[in-house]
Amino acid sequence: MFRRILASACLCATLAMQTSIAEEAVDPETLFSEAMKYRNNGELFRAIEIFETILNNQPGLNRARLELAISYHLTRRYEDAKQQLTQVLNDPETPDEVKLSITAYIAQLSGDIKTAAERNTSSFYLSLGGFSDSNINLGPGKDIQDIDPSVVENSGSGGQFMFSWSQRSRASQALHIGQSIVDFEWLTQATAYSKAYASGDSNFNLSVLTLNTGPALIAEDKWRTAFNIKLDRLYFGNDAYATYVGINPFYTYSIFKDLEITFENTTTARDYDQQVDQGLRGTMTSWSMDLAKFYAQQSIGIQAGVRYHDNGAKDGYQHYTGAEAYLGGQMPAWKNARTYLTLSSRDYRYKASDTNAGFTEKRDETEYMAILGVSHDFRSGALKSWTLNAQYSYTDNKSNLTEFAYDRSIFELSMRRYFF
Incomplete structure (x- = not known):
């Protein structure tokens, strides 16, 4: 469900993704594929570690940031997910259609945050x-x-x-x-x-x-x-x-x-x-x-x-x-x-x-x-x-x-x- 909302956003963000940098020991695209594989297999925490590693080395890779936001959402780290989405939303390089998808996703995320706050x-x-x-x-x-x-x-x-x-x-x-x-x-x-x-x-x-x-x-x-x-x-x-x-x-x-x-x-x-x-x-x-x-x-x-x-x-x-x-x-x-x-x-x-x-x-x-x-x-x-x-x-x-x-x-x- 979460992937469906941001699928187009991640696809468009790929266009803004920088090509691999020669000095990187590991190709970020390889790491990205590995993280997606872990997440699809239900190993969310391992996927988060890899997405965070990618962004520590190349913070401008918005595709990885969006997938990290989804992973945070799936692990109930709602505020962390919202922070990552907001960062991509405020990036002037983000295409308008991606911003529209992110805005819709944040609205859904806000609803989940409200539900989580209703503890009793x-x-x-x-x-x-x-x-x-x-x-x-x-x-x-x-x-x-x-x-x-x-x-x-x-x-x-x-x-x-x-x-x-x-x-x-x-x-x-x-x-x-x-x-x-x-x-x-x-x-x-x-x-x-x-x-x-x-x-x-x-x-x-x-x-x-x-x-x-x-x-x-x-x-x-x-x-x-x-x-x-x-x-x-x-x-x-x-x-x-x-x-x-x-x-x-x-x-x-x-x-x-x-x-x-x-x-x-x-x-x-x-x-x-x-x-x-x-x-x-x-x-x-x-x-x-x-x-x-x-x-x-x-x-x-x-x-x-x-x-x-x-x-x-x-x-x-x-x-x-x-x-x-x-x-x-x-x-x-x-x-x-x-x-x-x-x-x-x-x-x-x-x-x-x-x-x-x-x-x-x-x-x-x-x-x-x-x-x-x-x-x-x-x-x-x-x-x-x-x-x-x-x-x-x-x-x-x-x-x-x-x-x-x-x-x-x-x-x-x-x-x-x-x-x-």
């Missing part, structure tokens, strides 16, 4: 909707509460709400790590979530208050990494339920264009309020690796991965480990709409049998889940900027103990919006 950005997210659940007695899921084999399957419905605030703070100057231009950011998010059942089923209501914060390093189109610190406060039924404190580091690397690999860890210390739940106390961990591939200018995406999980519960009959495999994808459905599908299989291998409940065998389970959804973005009218999302999820839990085998269907409908 905030946004809000709101989601409101309803749901129906074919098996509410299972509660919010095994990761939060274990299954009670004595309960009878019962359906229910209700409403859910989520509100979050996000803050992104970026350092004023980019970092130079290896040959990468890296942005340092600090991300913070506070979220309130509530899922409430109707028809007197309040014992299954779930509310969660969450705070995430931590640093991130982003090398555009190359890699990104973050280290999140997370605090959750959970309320289940009509009581305070648990406090979670954890970390969530991850690293994503672009193997090549539109293909990424991500490594992620989640480690969470769980502390429960009620005496009856103390057996679930412990440190829950998960390790995952997944690949994401995008097609058609990233309008179509496929993701596949594997994960190992360990809930670290204190009591052996509630402590499980296992592996998970998942496959998902998303694609356009119709104008301004997208559809998505996720399939997963997750194993639960329990460490001990629940002899207090009369079981002599350890639980061995596999949970199969399918999630199908579609979202539509409203681009005009009273609902402009809102998104309507409909989602259906089906869970089939296979267990060696029939008391723990179940299936579950949940349908959700919600309206969502970001406020910037």
Whole structure:
């Protein structure tokens, strides 16, 4: 993009470029070609060194100065880029058509300088909707509460709400790590979530208050990494339920264009309020690796991965480990709409049998889940900027103990919006 704006400028400036000087040990044209080769290969800092060497020896070579300005721009050295462009612009030998191109480029550069100065950005997210659940007695899921084999399957419905605030703070100057231009950011998010059942089923209501914060390093189109610190406060039924404190580091690397690999860890210390739940106390961990591939200018995406999980519960009959495999994808459905599908299989291998409940065998389970959804973005009218999302999820839990085998269907409908 930057090259396109100044292409004609560099071409015209070549006409003003002095011929090689006999006493120079290295031909400046050779150095120039070498610098362009380095830059085209992504080695921006090496290219800058060579352009600066050329100009130290022959400061009148405006072609090299313009390419140096572009290189400075690409490495976020905006003021240095502007200084080089201004020097060529003020040179009386610079042709008028070149000056016109430089003026347009400086205008774009000034916009980038203004954007870089906006170090802090905030946004809000709101989601409101309803749901129906074919098996509410299972509660919010095994990761939060274990299954009670004595309960009878019962359906229910209700409403859910989520509100979050996000803050992104970026350092004023980019970092130079290896040959990468890296942005340092600090991300913070506070979220309130509530899922409430109707028809007197309040014992299954779930509310969660969450705070995430931590640093991130982003090398555009190359890699990104973050280290999140997370605090959750959970309320289940009509009581305070648990406090979670954890970390969530991850690293994503672009193997090549539109293909990424991500490594992620989640480690969470769980502390429960009620005496009856103390057996679930412990440190829950998960390790995952997944690949994401995008097609058609990233309008179509496929993701596949594997994960190992360990809930670290204190009591052996509630402590499980296992592996998970998942496959998902998303694609356009119709104008301004997208559809998505996720399939997963997750194993639960329990460490001990629940002899207090009369079981002599350890639980061995596999949970199969399918999630199908579609979202539509409203681009005009009273609902402009809102998104309507409909989602259906089906869970089939296979267990060696029939008391723990179940299936579950949940349908959700919600309206969502970001406020910037």
